Amino acid sequence: MTFRKLPAGVQDLLPRECRVLNDVRRRLTIRFEADGYEPVLSAAVDYYDTYAEITNALPQEQMFKFTDSDGKLLVLRPDATLSISRIAATKLQSERARLYYFANKWDAQNAGGVKSREIVQAGVERLGEEGAFSDAQTIAFAVDCLRETGLENVVVEVGHVGYFKGLLEACGLSDAQAEEARRLINAKDGLNAERLLRAAGADEGTRAAVAAIPTLFGGAEVFDRAEALTDNPVARAAVAHLRAVHRILSSLGYDESVCFDLGTVKRLSYYSGIVFSGFVKELGAPVLSGGRYDDLADDFGKHIPAVGFAMGLKRVLVALERQGNLPPAPHPDAAVGCEEGAERAACEVCRRLAGEGKRTVLLAEYGEEALRTVCADEKYFAGKDGVKRV
Amino acid sequence: MIRFALPKGRLAELSADLLKQCGVDTSVLERDTRRLVLESADKKYGFFLVKPADVPVYVESGVADLGIAGKDTLIEEGRDLYEMLDLGIGKCRLCIAGYPSRSDVLTNAHLRVATKYVNTARRVFADRGEEIEIIPLHGSIELAPVTGLADVILDVVQTGSTLKANGLVVLEEVFPAITARLVANKVSLKTGADEILPLIGRLREAIL
Numbered sequence: 001m002t003f004r005k006l007p008a009g010v011q012d013l014l015p016r017e018c019r020v021l022n023d024v025r026r027r028l029t030i031r032f033e034a035d036g037y038e039p040v041l042s043a044a045v046d047y048y049d050t051y052a053e054i055t056n057a058l059p060q061e062q063m064f065k066f067t068d069s070d071g072k073l074l075v076l077r078p079d080a081t082l083s084i085s086r087i088a089a090t091k092l093q094s095e096r097a098r099l100y101y102f103a104n105k106w107d108a109q110n111a112g113g114v115k116s117r118e119i120v121q122a123g124v125e126r127l128g129e130e131g132a133f134s135d136a137q138t139i140a141f142a143v144d145c146l147r148e149t150g151l152e153n154v155v156v157e158v159g160h161v162g163y164f165k166g167l168l169e170a171c172g173l174s175d176a177q178a179e180e181a182r183r184l185i186n187a188k189d190g191l192n193a194e195r196l197l198r199a200a201g202a203d204e205g206t207r208a209a210v211a212a213i214p215t216l217f218g219g220a221e222v223f224d225r226a227e228a229l230t231d232n233p234v235a236r237a238a239v240a241h242l243r244a245v246h247r248i249l250s251s252l253g254y255d256e257s258v259c260f261d262l263g264t265v266k267r268l269s270y271y272s273g274i275v276f277s278g279f280v281k282e283l284g285a286p287v288l289s290g291g292r293y294d295d296l297a298d299d300f301g302k303h304i305p306a307v308g309f310a311m312g313l314k315r316v317l318v319a320l321e322r323q324g325n326l327p328p329a330p331h332p333d334a335a336v337g338c339e340e341g342a343e344r345a346a347c348e349v350c351r352r353l354a355g356e357g358k359r360t361v362l363l364a365e366y367g368e369e370a371l372r373t374v375c376a377d378e379k380y381f382a383g384k385d386g387v388k389r390v
Numbered sequence: 391m392i393r394f395a396l397p398k399g400r401l402a403e404l405s406a407d408l409l410k411q412c413g414v415d416t417s418v419l420e421r422d423t424r425r426l427v428l429e430s431a432d433k434k435y436g437f438f439l440v441k442p443a444d445v446p447v448y449v450e451s452g453v454a455d456l457g458i459a460g461k462d463t464l465i466e467e468g469r470d471l472y473e474m475l476d477l478g479i480g481k482c483r484l485c486i487a488g489y490p491s492r493s494d495v496l497t498n499a500h501l502r503v504a505t506k507y508v509n510t511a512r513r514v515f516a517d518r519g520e521e522i523e524i525i526p527l528h529g530s531i532e533l534a535p536v537t538g539l540a541d542v543i544l545d546v547v548q549t550g551s552t553l554k555a556n557g558l559v560v561l562e563e564v565f566p567a568i569t570a571r572l573v574a575n576k577v578s579l580k581t582g583a584d585e586i587l588p589l590i591g592r593l594r595e596a597i598l
Binding site: 218280 | 449451470472474476575576577578579580581
């Protein structure tokens with residue numbers, strides 16, 4: 001009887017939850033449009049090669065795959081940013097664009113735990129923009145968007161992949177070693193990261209710096225510590241860039257909502273500059289994730305610097321509920337009862353009320369007395385002798 | 391309030407002692423109780439007592455801010471969390487053990503490995519290109535080779551006395567330095583930094 005069940009890691013959204021989700025989408029749409037973003041929607045089905053043959057390929061075990069009638073391998077959209085980058089490089093006239101989307105992505109791997117395999121996202125991408133101001137605006141906008149959903153006490157943590165890359169550059173690690181080091185740093189496991197570098201023959205200064213990366217988080221005070229740890233020009237440029245981003249965010253009044261972590265080294269390796277994640281303390285996983293990916297579109301034939309972020313909307317809903325900020329279950333604005341023979345009158349009343357923007361329910365089986373017990377602001381009963389307000 | 395996921399069993403007392411040294415009021419843990427959720431008298435700390443293998447789950451999900459877990463469970467579970475400190479307690483080794491000479495049975499196409507570390511076993515042997523059959527067990531792993539259920543076991547070894555009593559030997563140390571680690575939820579560390587970071591600092595001093 002598998003036809004009654006769903007596969008692991010996916011969910012149906014029932015009306016109550018779906019309503020709140022749509023409400024969040026509606027608020028975000030208004031916000032995105034107000035900031036000059038245009039909507040876009042990439043195809044949900046795409047070629048496997050688009051994601052597997054690029055420089056920073058997605059792991060194949062992460063993708064839901066199936067075969068086309070001509071034998072080509074297809075996937076369910078595994079990453080929204082990648083598909084928008086493909087669109088920008090191959091289909092858009094201008095290289096400058098601000099785009100937003102509401103789209104699902106699918107992750108074949110994440111069954112169980114706090115992760116879902118069908119991820120309902122909202123996101124924005126700013127294409128053709130460079131520099132600290134663009135980064136700072138995007139981070140500020142990420143904070144705004146999270147607040148727009150109704151979340152309170154939002155924290156966005158900002159890092160820069162250049163710091164870690166710069167430190168590692170000097171060590172001459174193989175790709176596999178570098179990935180292992182990234183994983184250890186991301187897990188704040190400085191001890192084993194240091195061991196790995198020792199085995200790879202890195203000098204003492206670099207080892208000390210890498211061992212310290214996991215502790216480089218907090219407010220703007222981490223910049224001094226980060227700079228003191230290294231002479232590497234790439235790493236120092238990353239810190240200088242973060243200083244500039246911090247200065248702008250400060251001047252925009254976002255100090256309370258932003259913190260810094262140079263130990264955030266994300267799995268998705270297409271990021272080339274700042275990276276950031278959004279949190280609320282009620283949820284143990286990020287509700288937002290983003291960063292700069294200047295070289296991603298190169299694989300699709302054009303160089304387009306870009307920065308963007310995506311929100312996990314189901315996580316936003318869970319966080320809203322835990323913060324007690326979910327809107328109450330709404331009752332209809334108006335209810336209309338009717339007796340046999342007065343169907344036409346009842347329908348006319350309904351149409352008038354709906355035309356006024358009121359959520360109206362027609363309760364054909366309700367008599368006048370039953371209608372009084374219904375929870376609605378306005379109630380009408382259509383009888384043979386006309387319509388009256390109850 | 392900082393919420394801890396603490397392992398029941400082998401590490402329970404060691405963990406509580408260590409926290410006590412760092413000024414955490416753990417008196418509530420000393421009382422014999424069947425309650426699973428405990429709070430310190432000053433309401434600064436909450437404790438969940440869970441099966442050791444479940445600690446990473448509680449911490450990854452953010453239900454607990456901090457947890458104490460053996461490196462063996464961290465390797466096995468592979469959860470997305472921060473490993474903040476090597477606490478140096480509960481030292482052991484994760485080993486492949488069996489009889490000194492393995493009888494090569496012709497009809498036995500592959501090695502049968504009994505273990506409670508199913509993911510780890512799969513990874514370790516796959517990395518060497520060895521095909522194995524995993525026999526998942528929950529306890530008394532040593533019984534498997536003795537009874538012929540498996541050829542070897544992958545398990546933690548502390549003193550090795552159980553192995554010895556059953557005529558088994560360590561064939562290979564896969565992870566020689568298994569100790570208990572302090573793990574943190576990735577969000578809690580940022581949103582609860584004021585409370586959590588000083589405590590981690592005190593723990594770091596205590597273990598030095």
